[in-house]
Amino acid sequence: TLTVEQIYQDRDEFARLVREVAAPDVGRMGIEILSFTIKDVYDKLDYLSSLGKTQTAAVQRDADIGVAEAERDAGIREAECKKEMMDVKFLADTKMADSKRELELQKASFNQEVNTK
Numbered sequence: 001t002l003t004v005e006q007i008y009q010d011r012d013e014f015a016r017l018v019r020e021v022a023a024p025d026v027g028r029m030g031i032e033i034l035s036f037t038i039k040d041v042y043d044k045l046d047y048l049s050s051l052g053k054t055q056t057a058a059v060q061r062d063a064d065i066g067v068a069e070a071e072r073d074a075g076i077r078e079a080e081c082k083k084e085m086m087d088v089k090f091l092a093d094t095k096m097a098d099s100k101r102e103l104e105l106q107k108a109s110f111n112q113e114v115n116t117k
Contacts, residue, residue: 002017007041018038
């Protein structure tokens with residue numbers, strides 16, 4: 001009653017249905033199913049293993065996309081930090097240049113005053 005995909009993906013439901021269908025038949029033989037385990041589900045054409053390949057490829061693709069997005073975000077953040085660093089450096093350089101200019105003006109003013117006297 002299940003599709004091949006359902007059998008492969010939902011083993012608990014498959015096991016429940018097997019028990020439900022098999023219990024009356026083996027019960028007539030005087031056997032009671034206490035427990036059982038489905039060891040493996042396979043086919044000779046590799047259809048079932050091919051089902052997993054699609055999902056595996058999708059997971060790998062999503063992982064690759066996630067890595068690429070993380071690297072992109074890290075690169076953007078790194079560029080932003082470098083820009084902030086350069087802005088601070090240029091501001092500090094400007095203040096130093098202004099201070100040096102102010103010092104030179106003061107020296108020139110003092111020299112002019114000394115020379116005038």
